[in-house]
Amino acid sequence: MLNKYTRRDFLNYAGKISLAGTGAYALTSLVNGCVSADVASTLSQVAQHSDSIIKSGTAVMKAMEDFTPEQEYYIGRTVGAVVVNKYKPYNDNSANQYINVVGQTLAQASSLPETFNGYHMLILDSPEINAFATPAGHIFVTRGMLGCCRNEGELAAVLAHEVGHVENRHGIDAIEKSRVTDAVTIIGLEATKTFADSDIADLTAIFEDSINDITTTMINNGYSRSFEREADKSAVTIMERVGYNPASLIAMLEVMDSRLKPEGVDFAKTHPSPQSRIEDLSKMVSGNKKPSFTSVQEKRFQAAMKNV
Amino acid sequence: MTKTMTVQVKQCQLRSKPTFLGKVVKKLDYGERVEIEKEENSWVNVSPGGKNAGWVHISALSEKEIILNPNSQDIKEAASNDEIALAGKGFNKQVEKKFRQDNKSIDFSWVDKMEKIVVSQNEIQNFISQGGIKAKGGA
Numbered sequence: 001m002l003n004k005y006t007r008r009d010f011l012n013y014a015g016k017i018s019l020a021g022t023g024a025y026a027l028t029s030l031v032n033g034c035v036s037a038d039v040a041s042t043l044s045q046v047a048q049h050s051d052s053i054i055k056s057g058t059a060v061m062k063a064m065e066d067f068t069p070e071q072e073y074y075i076g077r078t079v080g081a082v083v084v085n086k087y088k089p090y091n092d093n094s095a096n097q098y099i100n101v102v103g104q105t106l107a108q109a110s111s112l113p114e115t116f117n118g119y120h121m122l123i124l125d126s127p128e129i130n131a132f133a134t135p136a137g138h139i140f141v142t143r144g145m146l147g148c149c150r151n152e153g154e155l156a157a158v159l160a161h162e163v164g165h166v167e168n169r170h171g172i173d174a175i176e177k178s179r180v181t182d183a184v185t186i187i188g189l190e191a192t193k194t195f196a197d198s199d200i201a202d203l204t205a206i207f208e209d210s211i212n213d214i215t216t217t218m219i220n221n222g223y224s225r226s227f228e229r230e231a232d233k234s235a236v237t238i239m240e241r242v243g244y245n246p247a248s249l250i251a252m253l254e255v256m257d258s259r260l261k262p263e264g265v266d267f268a269k270t271h272p273s274p275q276s277r278i279e280d281l282s283k284m285v286s287g288n289k290k291p292s293f294t295s296v297q298e299k300r301f302q303a304a305m306k307n308v
Numbered sequence: 309m310t311k312t313m314t315v316q317v318k319q320c321q322l323r324s325k326p327t328f329l330g331k332v333v334k335k336l337d338y339g340e341r342v343e344i345e346k347e348e349n350s351w352v353n354v355s356p357g358g359k360n361a362g363w364v365h366i367s368a369l370s371e372k373e374i375i376l377n378p379n380s381q382d383i384k385e386a387a388s389n390d391e392i393a394l395a396g397k398g399f400n401k402q403v404e405k406k407f408r409q410d411n412k413s414i415d416f417s418w419v420d421k422m423e424k425i426v427v428s429q430n431e432i433q434n435f436i437s438q439g440g441i442k443a444k445g446g447a
Contacts (some may be wrong), residue, residue, distance in 0.1 A: 068370075069316050070338075071399040078407060080419045089418045096425065101435050104427040108328040109446070111350060114368035116317045122422040138422060152439070187398040204406040207399050211407075241328070243441040294440035 066180050069136075072172065073116035075210060076136025079171065082215045083124075083132050083140050090123035090143055090308070098304030099123060102152065103139055103159040109241040110234065112167040119166070121159065123308065129260060129267045132218050133162040135171035145267070146308050148255045152301045153248030153291045156239060161249065164234030170227050174217035175210045182206050222270030229280050236284050245291035246284075253278050313352070313369040315340045320368035321429070322360060326351030327445040329436075332429040333362045339376040339395060342369070349446075 067075070090096070099121045107119035119137035124130075129144040139162045149155040165171065183206045186199055217223065223231075236246040257274035260267060271277075293301075315336045323330030326348045334356070336342065342354040342364065352369065355361035372393040375382045386392040408416065436443050 067398070068393065070395060071397075074399040074401070074404050077416065077419050077423075078404065078414075080422070081414050081416045084418045085414050089421075096422075100425045101427050101431060105432045105435055108432065109443075112367050113328060113365050114317045114320050117423060118318075118426065120422040120425055122418065138419065183398060200402055200406050203399065204403050204410065207403050207407055208410070241444050241446045243436065243443040297439045297441075300439070 066184060067172065069114075069116040073136040075172070075207070075214070076115075076134035076138050078207070078211050079134040079214050079218075080136075080138035080140070082211060083134075083138075083219070084122065086219065087124035087126045087128075087140070087142065090125040092123065092307055095304050095308050096121070096123055098300065099141065099146075099155065099159065102156055103163070106156060106160045106238050106242055107137065107163050107166075109238050110163050110167045111237075112163075115166070119163065129256060130270070131158055131162050131267075133165040133171065135166065135169065135214070137163075137166050139163070139166075143308050145256075146305065148252055148259060149305075150251075150255065151248070151291075151293050152297045153239075153244050153293060154252035154255070155301065156242070156244045157235060157246070157249035157252045160235035160238040160244075161231050163238060164231030165223070165227070167234050168227070168230050170223055170231065171214050171218070173227075174223075175213045179206050179210050179213070183210070219270070225272040225276065228272050228277060232277055232281055233284055236281070245288060246281075247287075247289045248291045250278050250281050250285060250289075251291065253281070311344045312341055312373075313344060313371060314374045315342070315364075315368055316370035316374060317368050320364055322354070322356070322362035322364055323351075324362055326353075326363040328365075329433075329443055329445050330363060334360050336364065336368075339374050341373065 103121040104119050107113060115137040117136065119139065121139045121141065123146065124140050124142045126142040127144045127147075128142050129148060130142045131145050132140045139159060141158060141162070145158060146155070149158060183203065186203055186206070232249065235249055239246045239249070253274040256267065257278075260274065262268055315338055318338050319335050321332045322334040322336055324333050325331075336356060340356065342352075342356055345353040345355065345361070347353070347366075348363075350366045351363040352366060353361065353363055370393070372391055374393045374395050375386070376395045378386065378394050382392070382394065386394050408414070435441075
């Protein structure tokens with residue numbers, strides 16, 4: 001035990017150095033001509049919707065320096081396992097297949113279409129109104145949430161919002177910064193690909209704490225209103241690219257607003273009120289406010305959701 | 309100046325056009341190196357092996373060289389060279405295995421099951437056209 005704490009103390013210290021190093025690197029990149037051009041062009045491509053170049057610069061550098069998509073995948077799988085163990089899966093093949101077709105189509109149209117192992121969706125067997133997304137693109141939607149969706153457009157709105165959380169790396173952001181630097185430090189210290197047992201134990205301890213940070217934020221505390229707004233903004237863009245009317249997101253939030261219990265444990269607790277999101281969204285959504293659907297869309301939605 | 313990048317996801321799509329609506333002409337695997345011919349929005353044009361020119365979304369690529377099965381020389385080099393990364397470092401299969409040993413009550417079987425639900429590009433195209441959805445493209 002003593003050994004472990006000593007090692008972690010060292011890691012905290014080393015982490016600070018490593019953090020300072022990262023900052024210096026970012027600064028150098030931004031003033032250095034050649035690299036700066038690359039970074040700037042990547043930024044303008046990857047983060048078109050960000051409020052400022054500086055902010056997206058930080059996000060991109062962070063994503064590049066901290067965890068690789070492969071590591072985010074392992075984080076995502078475990079977050080997903082925690083969620084599905086708490087809520088239980090809804091074992092209905094045709095419904096799950098349908099939400100994957102809708103969801104994976106939307107994910108392809110996002111600004112982060114390529115995650116390490118792709119996007120995958122699963123329905124949770126719970127009346128609670130909620131939805132979750134892991135950093136790797138595992139997306140969970142409860143039956144209670146699906147109950148707020150009256151058509152394919154409203155379902156697309158829910159899924160596009162969750163893809164928005166993945167695209168904006170909100171899950172990874174929930175991890176305490178010191179853990180990230182601890183992990184990066186262990187990884188950096190080890191030159192070998194296969195870790196020694198003691199390193200695996202240390203890394204797993206950080207891994208477990210990181211998973212806790214994410215699930216606590218997602219399930220118990222919820223994201224901030226600004227993160228929700230960011231995810232809604234992404235959802236609007238994604239829906240427009242695919243061809244869904246983003247006004248469906250507002251329509252779905254109105255249904256949700258009428259169904260949420262203010263003292264509830266679900267979305268009401270973990271999300272800003274639907275009314276405040278509708279307010280923010282009405283500034284982002286222009287054009288036709290009344291989404292319409294083809295008979296094929298109506299039919300396939302009803303067929304897939306009939307038991308949900 | 310051509311720039312070389314590396315596929316940083318398990319498998320990514322090479323498309324005929326720089327949009328998610330572009331037909332998938334080939335799949336590229338983790339660690340594959342590609343030379344960037346030109347860029348358009350978030351897409352880069354590459355022609356792996358000198359043929360099959362197509363477009364890859366930038367999110368699939370890393371500036372670093374990623375080595376899947378490093379030998380001792382690679383390991384030595386990666387330790388001092390920021391432009392080289394070794395696949396499978398950090399949070400990996402070994403860490404997940406240890407986590408699962410320590411947390412036996414957490415069952416991963418549904419995560420494994422959901423990861424098997426993969427919607428092909430054809431299914432996506434059919435879903436959009438049969439539904440009468442007027443896709444704008446982009447991304």
